[in-house]
Every structure is written in structure tokens, then in C-alpha cells.
Amino acid sequence: MKAVLGIDEAGRGAVLGPLVVSGVLVPGEGLDTLVELGARDSKAVPRERRKELLAGIAQAAWVKAVVIPARVVDQENLTQLELSAAAKIVEEASSVTRHPSPITVVMDAPVAPGAIPAFRARLASATGLPEGAISAYPKADSLHPAVSAASLAAKVIRDAYVAYLHTRYGDFGWGYPGEGKVVEFLTRWLAERGELPPICRTRWRTAKRLLDRSPVA
DNA sequence: GGCGACATTTCTATTTTGAC
DNA sequence: GTCAAAATAGAAATGTCGCC
Structure with missing residues (x-):
């Protein structure tokens, strides 16, 4: 078999x-x-x-x-x-x-x-x-x-x-757009560093929306 | 014939609800 | 309290259709 x-x-x-x-x-x-x-x-x-x-x-x-x-x-x-x-x-x-x-x-x-x-x-x-x-x-x-x-x-x-x-980036949840933790993490990271973290899929709509709203983008 | 928009299909997850 | 199912919301790729 x-x-x-x-x-x-x-x-x-x-x-x-x-x-x-x-x-x-x-x-x-x-x-x-x-x-x-x-x-x-x-x-x-x-x-x-x-x-x-x-x-x-x-x-x-x-x-x-x-x-x-x-x-x-x-x-x-x-x-x-x-x-x-x-x-x-x-x-x-x-x-x-x-x-x-x-x-x-x-x-x-x-x-x-x-x-x-x-x-x-x-x-x-x-x-x-x-x-x-x-x-x-x-x-x-x-x-x-x-x-x-x-x-x-x-x-x-x-x-x-x-x-x-x-352990490297802090608790960001499981990574899905529907999770509040994910959006909070990305928003904070973007505000502090002016770019998205390397673990982010920047092509996703969620990421693009945050970049569009960011004053430093 | 080529291109773009839209519908359809899949995937993922969390949350809610109901049954046991 | 636990588990299963349904609802909901996010993503991308493909196929179809209309327009140029």
C-alpha cells in the first residue's frame, strides 16, 4: 500500500x-x-x-x-x-x-x-x-x-x-488582522520607529492602511 | 486581443451560541 | 465546564465579463 x-x-x-x-x-x-x-x-x-x-x-x-x-x-x-x-x-x-x-x-x-x-x-x-x-x-x-x-x-x-x-518583539497576539493586539502593536511600532517591523507583511491591506495614516510614512 | 473591475472561491482566526 | 458549529471578518488568487 x-x-x-x-x-x-x-x-x-x-x-x-x-x-x-x-x-x-x-x-x-x-x-x-x-x-x-x-x-x-x-x-x-x-x-x-x-x-x-x-x-x-x-x-x-x-x-x-x-x-x-x-x-x-x-x-x-x-x-x-x-x-x-x-x-x-x-x-x-x-x-x-x-x-x-x-x-x-x-x-x-x-x-x-x-x-x-x-x-x-x-x-x-x-x-x-x-x-x-x-x-x-x-x-x-x-x-x-x-x-x-x-x-x-x-x-x-x-x-x-x-x-x-x-520574546523578541513583545506580545502582539497571533498575528491576525482581527485581533486588537495586532493593530495596537503595529500602530505603536510605526509611531515609535517610522516603519513597519520586519515580521510584518507590508502588502496586506491592514499594513497599508496604517502606513497611509502614519504622519511619518 | 488586452486590460481592469468585480464576483467567487479558498484560506485563516476569534467570538458567540447551544448542546451535553 | 467543555466541545462543536455557525457567524463574522481579515487575506489572496482565479475566472468572467465588459470596455477600449
């Missing part, structure tokens, strides 16, 4: 902090184990519980994450970055399996349904996998246990990275 590599990302909509793309590789027969461990829609799992689940998943599966800093997100579009990260994860996953091209890739579609075939073709081209070995569809993070596990891993790793950033 082919191994299954689930891929998902966290931090797509955040104005502060990185985008994290994660992959979880399990033997086909190991999918039931992921379900038993509690791999399911990560949005329905409380933040602290996610860490416990990932600890169990990491013992039963191969886990890999690619962290993409905010400044890199500023320079390229998210879909292209996610595709490159996914290709890197597929490459490493292939190297840890014993057979040539034994992987089936399943991931959350990062594009509109009409654009999924083109996305699959690009990923196939980047990885050397046949298109038939790649599956991408909406809500895969809640429908497929390997993608659920990848989603949990991406969120936990992003949370840990953000916690590290808190």
Missing part, C-alpha cells in the same frame, strides 16, 4: 508572522492510527490540545514543516510559496520512503476549484510525481486524516514560532 503524505498550511491570512506549510507522511494502513490519535479538523481543536495531539502524531508518522518568513511572503504570492514548500516536503518525504515514487499526496486546495487542475499539474511538474498521485480538494483538512494531522502540525509549529517572536 502506498504511503500517504498530507499537506496543509497555517498563517495564510496573518499580517504578522510566518506562513507555515507542514507535511505528515504515514503508511496507508496508518491512517486509522491518525484517526484514533484524534487527527481531525484543527479549527475544532483547542490550542493546547493541538500540542498533545501532535506529540502523538509525531510518534506514529514522519512530520516536516517549512517556515516562510513574512518578508518572503511579501515578495511572492502565497500560492506559489505554498507550491514550492509542498514540493520541498514531497522531495524529502520521497527520500525517507523505501520505494521509488510510492507516495500519494493529499492536500487542502489553496486555490479556487476551477484552478485546482492547473495547481496539480504545477505540483506534479515540480515534484516529478504523476498527476494521478496528487489529490487536492476543498476542506481536505477536515475530510482526510493525513491532511488533518498536517494542519495540526502547521498550527502548532506556527504557534511555537510566534511565541519565539513574542
Whole structure:
């Protein structure tokens, strides 16, 4: 039975902090184990519980994450970055399996349904996998246990990275525009330094609005 | 045919509400 | 008190349509 590599990302909509793309590789027969461990829609799992689940998943599966800093997100579009990260994860996953091209890739579609075939073709081209070995569809993070596990891993790793950033920049929340802490942090930073912090995605509307309002911008 | 605007689709999160 | 689902609000990319 082919191994299954689930891929998902966290931090797509955040104005502060990185985008994290994660992959979880399990033997086909190991999918039931992921379900038993509690791999399911990560949005329905409380933040602290996610860490416990990932600890169990990491013992039963191969886990890999690619962290993409905010400044890199500023320079390229998210879909292209996610595709490159996914290709890197597929490459490493292939190297840890014993057979040539034994992987089936399943991931959350990062594009509109009409654009999924083109996305699959690009990923196939980047990885050397046949298109038939790649599956991408909406809500895969809640429908497929390997993608659920990848989603949990991406969120936990992003949370840990953000916690590290808190030690350097202070508490700015989790980085999403809807959080009051995020806007307060950016407003204060901009007022004190006259520029946005290096962990900010300056292309985001939230950042642009603050720059437009800033007297020093 | 090329370009821009808009609609649609996805993702993310938090908050609120209701059931157990 | 805990958990799940729905609502809401932020982001970007793609596809379609109308205009030049």
C-alpha cells in the first residue's frame, strides 16, 4: 500500500508572522492510527490540545514543516510559496520512503476549484510525481486524516514560532488582522520607529492602511 | 486581443451560541 | 465546564465579463 503524505498550511491570512506549510507522511494502513490519535479538523481543536495531539502524531508518522518568513511572503504570492514548500516536503518525504515514487499526496486546495487542475499539474511538474498521485480538494483538512494531522502540525509549529517572536518583539497576539493586539502593536511600532517591523507583511491591506495614516510614512 | 473591475472561491482566526 | 458549529471578518488568487 502506498504511503500517504498530507499537506496543509497555517498563517495564510496573518499580517504578522510566518506562513507555515507542514507535511505528515504515514503508511496507508496508518491512517486509522491518525484517526484514533484524534487527527481531525484543527479549527475544532483547542490550542493546547493541538500540542498533545501532535506529540502523538509525531510518534506514529514522519512530520516536516517549512517556515516562510513574512518578508518572503511579501515578495511572492502565497500560492506559489505554498507550491514550492509542498514540493520541498514531497522531495524529502520521497527520500525517507523505501520505494521509488510510492507516495500519494493529499492536500487542502489553496486555490479556487476551477484552478485546482492547473495547481496539480504545477505540483506534479515540480515534484516529478504523476498527476494521478496528487489529490487536492476543498476542506481536505477536515475530510482526510493525513491532511488533518498536517494542519495540526502547521498550527502548532506556527504557534511555537510566534511565541519565539513574542520574546523578541513583545506580545502582539497571533498575528491576525482581527485581533486588537495586532493593530495596537503595529500602530505603536510605526509611531515609535517610522516603519513597519520586519515580521510584518507590508502588502496586506491592514499594513497599508496604517502606513497611509502614519504622519511619518 | 488586452486590460481592469468585480464576483467567487479558498484560506485563516476569534467570538458567540447551544448542546451535553 | 467543555466541545462543536455557525457567524463574522481579515487575506489572496482565479475566472468572467465588459470596455477600449
